[in-house]
Amino acid sequence: MQSCKTFPVFMLAKDGRVIADDATKVRFSIRDVAIEPDTGKPVANQMIYEYTDGAERYVLTFTREKDTLHYKFIEELHGIKALLARLIRVDGAYLRFTGDLKFEHYQTDTLVETQRDESLWELMYFGHVPRE
Numbered sequence: 001m002q003s004c005k006t007f008p009v010f011m012l013a014k015d016g017r018v019i020a021d022d023a024t025k026v027r028f029s030i031r032d033v034a035i036e037p038d039t040g041k042p043v044a045n046q047m048i049y050e051y052t053d054g055a056e057r058y059v060l061t062f063t064r065e066k067d068t069l070h071y072k073f074i075e076e077l078h079g080i081k082a083l084l085a086r087l088i089r090v091d092g093a094y095l096r097f098t099g100d101l102k103f104e105h106y107q108t109d110t111l112v113e114t115q116r117d118e119s120l121w122e123l124m125y126f127g128h129v130p131r132e
Contacts, residue, residue, distance in 0.1 A: 039072055
């Protein structure tokens with residue numbers, strides 16, 4: 001059985017200055033996960049990044065509203081390459097969504113800043129999705 005590893009990549013900047021970029025201080029969670037029918041990949045309707053560094057806490061919540069692209073990498077292949085890729089079950093995909101992004105900044109437990117805007121989210125799968 002092949003194992004799968006996920007790793008966070010996180011950077012938050014404001015006014016051209018990085019204010020949070022230590023991936024060890026990030027907690028990522030998802031809600032309302034469903035299988036996207038075109039690619040067969042799991043997609044969350046809500047993704048939350050919570051970054052805590054002492055008294056500073058930043059919460060970014062993306063809520064998916066519209067799917068704009070579903071793309072299977074195998075669709076780029078033709079002829080013998082496509083046949084061989086199908087035989088070894090090439091399963092990569094690229095998905096793109098738009099939705100609402102809410103940004104919250106807390107100092108200790110006090111909300112000191114909040115913003116909302118439309119956002120773009122991209123998701124890539126380079127292999128098979130582990131089934132539990």
